[in-house]
Amino acid sequence: MASRTVAILLVDHDQELIDLLAFGLRRAGLQPVAARDPADALHCFEQHRPEVVVLDTNLGASSALEVLKQVRRRGEAPVIMLSALHSEEQAVRLLEAGADDYVTKPFSHRELIARIRAQLRRTSQARTAPPGSDAGLQVGSLILDPAAQSVIKAGKPVRLTVTEFRLLHYLVANAGKAVPIDELLKQVWGYQDSYGTDVVRVTVHRLRRKLEYDPSRPRILRTILGMGVQLGPDTETV
DSSP: OTTSOOEEEEEOSOHHHHHHHHHHHHHTTOEEEEESSHHHHHHHHHHHOOSEEEEEGGGOHHHHHHHHHHHHHHOOOOEEEEESOOOHHHHHHHHHTTOSEEEESSOOHHHHHHHHHHHHHHHHHHHTOOTTTTTTEEETTEEEETTTTEEEETTEEOOOOHHHHHHHHHHHHTTTSEEOHHHHIIIIISOOOTTHHHHHHHHHHHHHHHHOSSTTSOSSEEEETTTEEEEOOOOOOO
16 A cells, blocks of 8 residues: 555544544555535545545535435445444444444544554455456355456346445355354454444345345345354245
8 A cells, every 4th residue: 555645535524623534544654635515525536536435424414424325326435434423223324325334433543544444455355356266156146256346146236335245255255154243343344343243234234135035034144143144045036
């Protein structure tokens, strides 16, 4: 990462917070790009094509969610949400809308930078996977190509976010095994803390909505009580 500028888009109406975060990012060798409102955020996203977006919900709940949705339409950059509320309901809404991670206030700059670096590291790993590595991974009617970052389900392409793809890739690589939640959090998100289980649970739910014929009766992604998440072949035909 030292050989090129890595842009991180910070979106927050609080200029003091932006200045503090920008200072920390520069010290970490990253290039902050700041925006204070939705229009400016989308303009900066188009102009700078950041590697990670850090988006505060204090723009207003509806405004922040709209920025998140627009970013998702424009690219696959991971999005980390900042929230002042320790609310599971809000976390679910943010993750359901396409966020890759969220951090609740108050937080340390070191924690946020660690989350950003985790996203950068995993994105870089996906881009630099050796040609042919894990090529043509298949479980039932699900085919995953890590090199092309593509997923086919029953012959049809499935559009996933970067984090959804990483999670599915790890589960496919461990097909048939009930993978503990804390292992998924460490391997896919790159950290472990007490709020991480919500991130994993909601992302699994998002994957079910995209992969299952009936998400309320999952056959591909099953949660094994007390053990973890298990991916297996689909036993139901269309």
